[in-house]
Amino acid sequence: xxxxxxxxxxxxxxxxxxxxxxxxxxxxxxxxxxxxxxxxxxxxxxxxxxxxxxxxxxxxxxxxxxxxxxxxxxxxxxxxxxxxxxxxxxxxxxxxxxxxxxxxxxxxxxxxxxxxxxxxxxxxxxxxxxxxxxxxxxxxxxxxxxxxxxxxxxxxxxxxxxxxxxxxxxxxxxxxxxxxxxxxxxxxxx
Numbered sequence: 001x002x003x004x005x006x007x008x009x010x011x012x013x014x015x016x017x018x019x020x021x022x023x024x025x026x027x028x029x030x031x032x033x034x035x036x037x038x039x040x041x042x043x044x045x046x047x048x049x050x051x052x053x054x055x056x057x058x059x060x061x062x063x064x065x066x067x068x069x070x071x072x073x074x075x076x077x078x079x080x081x082x083x084x085x086x087x088x089x090x091x092x093x094x095x096x097x098x099x100x101x102x103x104x105x106x107x108x109x110x111x112x113x114x115x116x117x118x119x120x121x122x123x124x125x126x127x128x129x130x131x132x133x134x135x136x137x138x139x140x141x142x143x144x145x146x147x148x149x150x151x152x153x154x155x156x157x158x159x160x161x162x163x164x165x166x167x168x169x170x171x172x173x174x175x176x177x178x179x180x181x182x183x184x185x186x187x188x189x190x
Contacts (some may be wrong), residue, residue: 122169
């Protein structure tokens with residue numbers, strides 16, 4: 001696949017994803033961006049390579065960067081946040097503090113879960129609706145996060161965020177229990 005073909009496919013996939021995540025119809029996005037509905041259909045079907053100006057208008061209308069709209073990433077995106085990259089936002093001399101572990105720009109319902117996974121156990125999940133995002137933070141043990149067949153080891157102190165519209169599994173391959181906190185952001189019903 002040529003670079004241009006890859007760019008066309010990435011733009012098609014990402015435009016459709018962000019349009020749906022924002023809840024925009026083709027007509028609504030066309031009106032917001034000042035781009036014809038027909039052009040948007042052609043882009044989403046990877047049948048055309050729009051001008052830079054058209055791409056900028058679409059990115060602005062969706063509220064995302066051009067980089068996000070043209071992202072070449074193949075498959076589900078998983079972002080790991082090692083302990084040293086978590087951001088301490090507030091602290092006192094007495095030792096109180098809060099830390100932003102991981103965040104995302106999702107809309108809709110949000111669930112927070114506490115998990116314990118014993119050695120040798122796993123929990124598999126079918127894909128959730130498009131736009132569903134999961135955030136998790138491992139507090140004990142080493143979790144193996146499997147997202148669409150990609151394995152990601154998360155030792156205690158590590159956080160992750162991923163799009164959960166693909167098969168995913170939480171697995172404990174270690175000798176000690178895994179403890180984690182998980183938030184699930186679900187897109188609003190349309």
